[in-house]
Amino acid sequence: MKDHKSAANRIFSVVGLTVGAVIIIGLLLYVRETVDLQELMVVLRPGWLVAGALCVPISQSVDAFNFYFLGWRTKSEVRLSACFDIAFIGEFFYKLGPIGAPAQLKLMYDAGFSGTKTASVFVWKMVANLLVYMVYALLALIVKTIIYQEPIGAGTIWGVGILIALYVVVIAFALFCAARPEPVQRFAMWLLTKLSKKIKALQKPGRIDRLMERLEEICGQLNAYRGDRLMIVGLCFGMFIQLGVLYCIPVCIYYGLGLSGQSVAALILTQSLVMLLSRIVVLPGNAGGAEGSFFLFMSPIFGQLISVGMVLWRLMSFVETIAIGAAWMVVRFILHALRGRRR
Numbered sequence: 001m002k003d004h005k006s007a008a009n010r011i012f013s014v015v016g017l018t019v020g021a022v023i024i025i026g027l028l029l030y031v032r033e034t035v036d037l038q039e040l041m042v043v044l045r046p047g048w049l050v051a052g053a054l055c056v057p058i059s060q061s062v063d064a065f066n067f068y069f070l071g072w073r074t075k076s077e078v079r080l081s082a083c084f085d086i087a088f089i090g091e092f093f094y095k096l097g098p099i100g101a102p103a104q105l106k107l108m109y110d111a112g113f114s115g116t117k118t119a120s121v122f123v124w125k126m127v128a129n130l131l132v133y134m135v136y137a138l139l140a141l142i143v144k145t146i147i148y149q150e151p152i153g154a155g156t157i158w159g160v161g162i163l164i165a166l167y168v169v170v171i172a173f174a175l176f177c178a179a180r181p182e183p184v185q186r187f188a189m190w191l192l193t194k195l196s197k198k199i200k201a202l203q204k205p206g207r208i209d210r211l212m213e214r215l216e217e218i219c220g221q222l223n224a225y226r227g228d229r230l231m232i233v234g235l236c237f238g239m240f241i242q243l244g245v246l247y248c249i250p251v252c253i254y255y256g257l258g259l260s261g262q263s264v265a266a267l268i269l270t271q272s273l274v275m276l277l278s279r280i281v282v283l284p285g286n287a288g289g290a291e292g293s294f295f296l297f298m299s300p301i302f303g304q305l306i307s308v309g310m311v312l313w314r315l316m317s318f319v320e321t322i323a324i325g326a327a328w329m330v331v332r333f334i335l336h337a338l339r340g341r342r343r
Helices: 002-034 037-043 046-073 080-096 100-111 115-147 154-179 181-196 207-226 229-246 249-256 264-278 289-342
Strands: none
Touching: 002 289, 046 080, 046 100, 046 115, 046 229, 046 249, 046 289, 080 100, 080 289, 100 115, 115 154, 115 207, 115 229, 115 264, 154 181, 154 207, 154 264, 181 207, 207 229, 229 264, 249 264, 249 289, 264 289
């Protein structure tokens, strides 16, 4: 069963990455055919493009400090270098598809978070992440519709509304596990008992009891951390900065292409809608959905250079993330091997 699931995950990742690669190659060919590259080079501002490329490592570095902050608040003996592994390598695996979350959990465990703390910390970080996504998206809708009075299609509003509603459900469930875990535990016990009739691994003596003990411990830690206001507020602030830096990529591309007329705030808020709606497509890197949402919101801003802007944005936000994560893994492997030889 496990081998079949791993194979399915690998196939899903390969298919998603292939779709993303085909889209990027197609966009590059389209840019070559429709854009005067010599004319573009005249107005290009390389400094802004370099700043855009730096947004990804800066954002991931902020995330590494978010993990280190979580380790401090949960009294876990985490190493800062290992927190950078969680951020850089974890994001690499996240871009590859379904293996992202398990890989990041494993990296958190290796960094010094205990088994149950890893799960509870991951849940609270997910809650903070969803909250910040919602705040950015709601700010974008309010500013665009009320202040700038921009027309936004009903489909877009419905899409954003559905995703926000889904986020609210997930956050409410996490809070419910922390504040009122008994119903969740009863449901888990009922579900595991039902599944044990079909899954042999659950039929081993004491297996369900051990799983329930682990769930009870996680719920207890969720409840304990729920009262740590400094941890929740600090984590939300860190996530707000992290996503804000990531949302600056289109800002740097916009000014890097010699364009003007849009404010930084407007571009960041527009990017928040792009990122939110792109999550509808669950392929690695949200292939297809990311390009579609970028075109939907950014085409009025980038005008004739929308194809160039989209290519640069995907290269920085997706391809660069994978490249940095892969390079980080290679460097960490070499350093680990060198330490092993010295011993």
